[in-house]
Amino acid sequence: MDFRLTPEQRQLREAARRFAQAELPEVARRLEETNEPLPREMVKRYAELGFLGVNLPAEYGGHGLAHLDAVLVLEELAKVSSAVAFPMFESCFGPILAIAHFAPETLRRKLIPAVCAGETIVAVSMSEPGAGSALTDLTTHATVKADGVYLNGQKRWCSGAGHADGYLVYCRMSDDPGAKGIGAVYVEKGMPGLSFGKREQLMGFRGIPGADMSFDNVRVPPGNVVVPANGFRRLMEAFDLERCGNSTMCLGLAQGALDFVLDYVQQRRQFGKPVVEFQAVQIKLAEMATKVEAARLLIYQAVCNAAAGLPSIKESSIAKCFANEVAREVTGAAIQLMGGYGYSKEFPVERRFRDAWGWGIAGGTIDIQKINIASALIGRRFDQRK
Numbered sequence: 211m212d213f214r215l216t217p218e219q220r221q222l223r224e225a226a227r228r229f230a231q232a233e234l235p236e237v238a239r240r241l242e243e244t245n246e247p248l249p250r251e252m253v254k255r256y257a258e259l260g261f262l263g264v265n266l267p268a269e270y271g272g273h274g275l276a277h278l279d280a281v282l283v284l285e286e287l288a289k290v291s292s293a294v295a296f297p298m299f300e301s302c303f304g305p306i307l308a309i310a311h312f313a314p315e316t317l318r319r320k321l322i323p324a325v326c327a328g329e330t331i332v333a334v335s336m337s338e339p340g341a342g343s344a345l346t347d348l349t350t351h352a353t354v355k356a357d358g359v360y361l362n363g364q365k366r367w368c369s370g371a372g373h374a375d376g377y378l379v380y381c382r383m384s385d386d387p388g389a390k391g392i393g394a395v396y397v398e399k400g401m402p403g404l405s406f407g408k409r410e411q412l413m414g415f416r417g418i419p420g421a422d423m424s425f426d427n428v429r430v431p432p433g434n435v436v437v438p439a440n441g442f443r444r445l446m447e448a449f450d451l452e453r454c455g456n457s458t459m460c461l462g463l464a465q466g467a468l469d470f471v472l473d474y475v476q477q478r479r480q481f482g483k484p485v486v487e488f489q490a491v492q493i494k495l496a497e498m499a500t501k502v503e504a505a506r507l508l509i510y511q512a513v514c515n516a517a518a519g520l521p522s523i524k525e526s527s528i529a530k531c532f533a534n535e536v537a538r539e540v541t542g543a544a545i546q547l548m549g550g551y552g553y554s555k556e557f558p559v560e561r562r563f564r565d566a567w568g569w570g571i572a573g574g575t576i577d578i579q580k581i582n583i584a585s586a587l588i589g590r591r592f593d594q595r596k
């Protein structure tokens with residue numbers, strides 16, 4: 211097995227790294243302070259640099275590269291912060307994937323080029339007050355009528371709510387219970403009847419605005435049905451790739467914290483010498499690096515085995531739950547290695563810990579990934595309701 215990247219991939223990663231390290235740390239600091247999302251001019255800049263839609267089909271304005279290429283770029287941005295990386299995460303691993311794979315041709319032609327150009331941001335709206343891990347309990351309802359699809363219900367936790375231009379909304383599209391009745395429609399921000407709740411105040415994820423969403427008889431054109439009833443399985447297949455993006459955000463957080471602390475322990479002196487001279491510190495650094503490397507390889511495995519398609523639920527869930535846990539452990543260890551300075555907001559390490567915690571809940575909790583993995587190992591789904 212050849213673990214080496216091609217010269218083109220190394221070049222792509224290098225370009226992303228140079229840009230991210232030179233231009234993004236100050237932006238990340240500002241977003242953290244103000245809790246505002248990345249400015250649109252910067253999203254357009256990402257588009258010009260070729261960071262949006264890296265792995266989306268070239269015929270729709272994407273770059274037609276491999277998912278691995280998108281992982282390489284995303285890690286570099288996520289090393290700086292989740293908030294600066296978020297628009298790229300959405301454009302390569304977000305709901306646009308379900309649109310690229312399953313939406314009617316007209317909708318694909320309308321949305322994918324706009325996403326790749328940085329003109330449109332699409333968020334995903336799945337969770338509800340009563341449907342988190344038990345997503346198939348969702349009750350938001352779409353009624354198909356002659357002049358369109360009418361949407362009613364309430365969504366929760368949508369990252370990007372109020373800021374994104376459009377939303378992939380999971381909803382009940384038939385009277386069938388559970389997964390069977392579920393499909394998804396694309397809803398534009400300005401559609402009458404769509405409103406947003408107050409901005410969520412989270413432990414982390416500053417610069418990634420989230421809110422509740424209410425749908426009061428929102429009329430959606432029939433052409434905006436991305437997946438009709440009985441499409442839950444397909445939505446989850448596209449979501450398997452989202453898990454790899456979530457994992458890469460965690461990889462970036464962990465690698466970013468490790469890079470920072472590597473420098474710090476060589477500068478910080480105690481007992482008359484740099485703290486890196488203490489063997490306990492060296493062992494901690496080695497453990498952190500080993501975990502980060504293992505997380506990276508699991509992500510590479512999931513996306514490389516997917517080729518141009520979608521990864522398996524087993525490999526993407528393994529990558530996600532491992533990277534989620536590694537990000538929490540490594541960012542936590544980085545705080546510890548910096549002592550009081552790690553706990554201070556003056557240094558960009560505690561922020562990575564707070565963000566890392568969120569990624570292990572978003573996109574399905576760590577324990578839910580473990581249930582997915584066990585199901586894949588045994589070869590059947592375990593009914594959580596019995």
Ligand SMILES: Cc1cc2nc3c(=O)[nH]c(=O)nc-3n(C[C@H](O)[C@H](O)[C@H](O)COP(=O)(O)OP(=O)(O)OC[C@H]3O[C@@H](n4cnc5c(N)ncnc54)[C@H](O)[C@@H]3O)c2cc1C
Pocket residue numbers: 333334335336337341342343344366367368369370412415568569571572573574575576577578581594
């Ligand atoms: C930062 C952040 C961003 C998010 N972004 C989005 C977004 O963009 N769009 C969106 O739709 N949603 C989003 N979410 C919602 C996220 O998907 C849900 O929070 C998540 O699926 C868990 O649902 P819940 O919060 O209702 O927890 P619950 O489902 O109530 O779970 C509570 C606890 O019970 C455990 N649990 C539940 N069921 C089981 C079971 N069967 N077996 C074992 N343990 C179980 C869980 O692991 C968890 O520890 C986001 C959440 C966060 C924190």
